[in-house]
Amino acid sequence: MDSYFECKIKIVKPNIIAVINQKGGVGKTTTVINLAASLSILGLNNLVIDLDPQGNATTGFGKSNNDEEKNIYNLLIKKIKFDQGLQKTNIKNLDIFGSNVNLSGLEVETANDENRAFILKKILEDNSKIINNYDNIFIDCPPSLSLLTIMALVSANEILVPLQTEFFALEGITQLVKTIDRIKVNLNPSLSIRGILLTMFDKRNKLSSQVDKEARNFFKKQVYESVIPRNVRLSEAPSHGQPCVIYDNNCSGSKAYKKLAEEFIAQSNNVGSAA
Numbered sequence: 001m002d003s004y005f006e007c008k009i010k011i012v013k014p015n016i017i018a019v020i021n022q023k024g025g026v027g028k029t030t031t032v033i034n035l036a037a038s039l040s041i042l043g044l045n046n047l048v049i050d051l052d053p054q055g056n057a058t059t060g061f062g063k064s065n066n067d068e069e070k071n072i073y074n075l076l077i078k079k080i081k082f083d084q085g086l087q088k089t090n091i092k093n094l095d096i097f098g099s100n101v102n103l104s105g106l107e108v109e110t111a112n113d114e115n116r117a118f119i120l121k122k123i124l125e126d127n128s129k130i131i132n133n134y135d136n137i138f139i140d141c142p143p144s145l146s147l148l149t150i151m152a153l154v155s156a157n158e159i160l161v162p163l164q165t166e167f168f169a170l171e172g173i174t175q176l177v178k179t180i181d182r183i184k185v186n187l188n189p190s191l192s193i194r195g196i197l198l199t200m201f202d203k204r205n206k207l208s209s210q211v212d213k214e215a216r217n218f219f220k221k222q223v224y225e226s227v228i229p230r231n232v233r234l235s236e237a238p239s240h241g242q243p244c245v246i247y248d249n250n251c252s253g254s255k256a257y258k259k260l261a262e263e264f265i266a267q268s269n270n271v272g273s274a275a
Contacts (some may be wrong), residue, residue, distance in 0.1 A: 014047075014134045015268065016124070017194060018156035022179075023172050024143035026164040027199035030234055030244075032140040033060045034254070035160075037243035038261035040094035044135040047086075050099035051120075051148050057140040058098035061089045062241030071100035076119055077109070082127040091246065095134075107147040114149065117187060121155040145179055153183045158194035162228075163215060165201045165208040170215060195267070197260065198230040226260035229253060 019032045029052070036046045049072060050057040055065025065071075070087055074080045087096050108263060110116040118168065124131055131137060139152040153159070163169050173196070184191050196219050202208045216223050228234075231253030237244035245254045 003070060010172050012114055014131060014137050015158055015194075016028055016137045016139065016156045016207045017158045017160050018139045018149075018152040019160045019162065020141040020149060020152065020176070021162055021172070022143060022145050022149075023164075026143075026169075027162045027197075027228060028143065029056045029060060029140055029161070030238075031162050031197060031199065031228070031257075032057050032059070032138050033238075033243045034234075034245050034257035035260055035264065036136070036138050037091050037245050037266075038258050039136060039264065040180060041245065042261060042265065043093065043134060044265070045093045046095070046133070047134045047137045048094070048096045049120075049137060049139045050097065050220050051139050051147075051152055052099055052142040053101055053104035054142070055099035056238065058096065058256075059241065060238040060243065061091075061094075061096050063089070063096060063098050063099070064170070065089055065099055067098060067100065070098060071102070073096045073100045073103040073106065075123060076103075076106060082123065082130055086122045086130075091243070103148065110147070117154050120151045124155055145176075150183065150187070151215055153180065153191060154188050156188075157190050157252050158192055160194050161196045163211075164199050165211040165215075165227075167207060169211055170218065192220050195264075196223045197226070197228065198223065200230050202230045224260060224263055228256045228260070231256075 001134060019028055021028050032048055036048050040046050048057055051072060058065045070085045073249045075082060075085050085097055087098060089096055139156060141149045141152045161171055161176065180191065196215065198212055198215060229252050231251055233248045233251040234253035237247040240247055245257055248254055
């Protein structure tokens with residue numbers, strides 16, 4: 001009985017979470033970096049896949065986005081194997097597959113491949129022995145609904161949407177939800193929204209509170225209780241190649257992401273209990 005139970009545990013797939021918003025500057029990459037780091041500090045094994053050609057998640061962990069060998073582009077064009085591109089970060093339990101500017105040309109290079117939306121999904125499936133060592137895989141998507149974003153949505157089973165508490169934010173997310181629904185119908189029926197995270201919250205600004213209220217009225221329990229405030233330290237940390245939860249553990253931004261990590265784990269436990 002014990003050996004059977006152990007076998008069942010080993011084949012459980014990790015959560016593959018696409019962190020997405022088609023609008024830039026909403027705290028998407030900041031969320032990937034600090035949520036993954038916070039979960040790793042709490043003892044979970046995490047992998048970040050930087051699928052944004054800008055490579056900000058890569059540099060945010062102190063890695064170079066000019067690495068010509070170890071990058072996700074080379075993996076997608078089958079120039080390297082999965083284990084050849086993985087990089088350890090300075091945080092225990094946290095690895096990264098870095099990005100490279102060459103990734104921006106992938107859409108043109110694969111124009112004749114009718115199955116190109118499934119390239120990343122197949123790679124992850126073919127390397128299940130490696131990826132099953134992780135509890136969570138976070139995919140940092142580019143700020144657009146491009147091929148790279150579609151590849152992420154096809155590969156993921158869950159979506160996390162950072163939503164800035166600013167004007168027009170809800171209008172943009174409504175369009176995003178429609179895109180997600182189309183992906184579910186045509187390419188990935190198991191895709192679901194794990195949560196919506198309110199970011200750049202300024203308690204002095206009435207608009208922030210208004211967006212908070214409207215988001216919770218519309219999306220109900222899909223909106224995390226944790227809210228990420230506007231915080232200078234969150235903006236400073238990437239230039240030091242560190243997550244903010246390492247750079248300044250006690251600032252308001254770090255405290256918010258640590259709270260989010262605890263909420264994220266509780267969410268996973270609730271899903272596991274229901275199953």
